[in-house]
Amino acid sequence: MKNKHYENRLGITGWLGGGRWGVERYLYILHRLTGLAILGFFLLHIFASSARMYGPENWNAAMQILKNPVLKVGEFLVFVAFAFHALNGIRLILIELGLAVGRAEEPIFPYKSSINNQRPLMVVAMVLAGILIAFGGFNAFFMSH
Amino acid sequence: MKETAYWTWFIIAAIVILVLAGLHMVVMHLPALGVYNPASGAATDWQNVAFRSQHQFIAFTYIILLAAALYHGLYGLRTIVFELGPTKAFQEVFTVVLWIVGLILFGVGAYADLAAKSVGRVL
Numbered sequence: 001m002k003n004k005h006y007e008n009r010l011g012i013t014g015w016l017g018g019g020r021w022g023v024e025r026y027l028y029i030l031h032r033l034t035g036l037a038i039l040g041f042f043l044l045h046i047f048a049s050s051a052r053m054y055g056p057e058n059w060n061a062a063m064q065i066l067k068n069p070v071l072k073v074g075e076f077l078v079f080v081a082f083a084f085h086a087l088n089g090i091r092l093i094l095i096e097l098g099l100a101v102g103r104a105e106e107p108i109f110p111y112k113s114s115i116n117n118q119r120p121l122m123v124v125a126m127v128l129a130g131i132l133i134a135f136g137g138f139n140a141f142f143m144s145h
Numbered sequence: 146m147k148e149t150a151y152w153t154w155f156i157i158a159a160i161v162i163l164v165l166a167g168l169h170m171v172v173m174h175l176p177a178l179g180v181y182n183p184a185s186g187a188a189t190d191w192q193n194v195a196f197r198s199q200h201q202f203i204a205f206t207y208i209i210l211l212a213a214a215l216y217h218g219l220y221g222l223r224t225i226v227f228e229l230g231p232t233k234a235f236q237e238v239f240t241v242v243l244w245i246v247g248l249i250l251f252g253v254g255a256y257a258d259l260a261a262k263s264v265g266r267v268l
């Protein structure tokens with residue numbers, strides 16, 4: 001297929017704005033923002049975890065820095081991003097495979113939207129993400145390890 | 146690589162990450178379960194780290210997870226940037242840059258994984 005170039009007149013504003021679209025449009029934005037946050041964390045994580053190749057002294061020194069309470073909160077926020085991104089990602093893959101969007105129908109007015117068909121899946125995915133985040137928060141702040 | 150191939154690998158990488166990062170979370174954040182944490186205490190205690198560093202399966206999954214996460218993350222970044230409507234020339238250069246950055250980071254992470262294996266064995 002020929003690769004055409006289309007102008008994006010709204011730029012970043014068009015990317016962030018949900019407009020008249022439903023909650024799924026905001027999940028789309030959140031999916032991208034959490035993806036960028038996780039990528040940023042992951043790049044740091046590659047270098048931080050590489051400290052283990054220099055032996056126990058360097059490893060323990062690196063871990064001492066990470067025990068800072070601010071970084072502990074940051075680590076939990078990464079988990080929040082990860083839980084949301086993972087569950088929303090599963091939803092997107094299922095939809096991409098044609099699951100949970102209903103059968104294809106002849107477009108007869110009044111048209112049915114597949115958004116309404118997949119909404120229960122979205123609710124389930126977000127509830128599961130919420131449960132995972134609550135468990136992660138409890139584990140991070142109330143269980144000593 | 147064709148866009149469809151890029152995208153298919155992106156989805157495959159997502160599934161790999163779901164499985165391996167899930168395992169990584171259990172190992173690192175639920176040490177009480179004792180999964181790849183033979184010594185009592187935190188998953189980041191050196192005895193546990195040295196044990197995992199020498200473990201063939203963990204060392205192998207770390208490299209697979211590293212590759213999958215880098216590919217998935219950098220392809221995601223590429224998609225976001227392309228949605229902002231850059232020119233075709235910029236898209237091509239950006240793709241090459243991401244490949245180079247990704248391969249360098251993969252080299253760093255994989256080297257650390259293999260080097261840690263020998264450190265864990267010596268100590």
